[in-house]
Amino acid sequence: MSDSPAPTPMQIPVVPTHGATEAIHIGASDLPYISLGDGTHIQVLQIDLAQGLWILKTRFDPGVTIQKHYHTGPVFAVTLSGSWQYKEYPDFMNTTGSYLFEPAGSVHTLTVPADQEGQTEVWFAIYGANVNIDDDGNVTSMITASFILETYRALCAAEGHAEPAVLVIGEEQVNGS
DSSP, rough: OOOEEEOOOOOOOOOSSSSSSSSOOOOTTTOOOOOOSSSSEEEEEEETTTEEEEEEEEOOOOTOBBBOEEEEEEEEEEESSEEEEEEEEEOOEEEEEEEEEEOOOOOOEEOOOOOOSOOOEEEEEEESEEEOTTTTTTEEEEEOOOHHHHHHHHHHHTTOOOOOOOOSSEEEEEEEE
């Protein structure tokens, strides 16, 4: 058993959907990266529950492949380090500094080269749901903004982190406060 004190909750920025007037800063190390157990590590930065928007930085270990999926809204991505591509678009490799726009409904399988040194880090802004599908196009699971927020908070707690100070817009409407 550790003698270190239990983590203390950080002030959670819940932003009202109307009347917000101040900028909110989140430092690079203010939120933990949490492992999803498949070589993917996420840092959730912002969730807008009303718009179904989730903004996160993701680190992928070399050789990671994410299940084939599509999004119900557009996705914007900036590669911060490393490289990755979609199996369905083998002629295009996203590398450090690359920008990618995905229209809603674009089917793809994200993969990171196995021979790459170090992790790939990508900033994503995702609108709507991530719909995972099998090879026949059948839906196997769905990830939404609220699901990713709940999952991130639960994994942070499981790893002993304080309540993460994710910027959340619209939570007061969902929780009735």
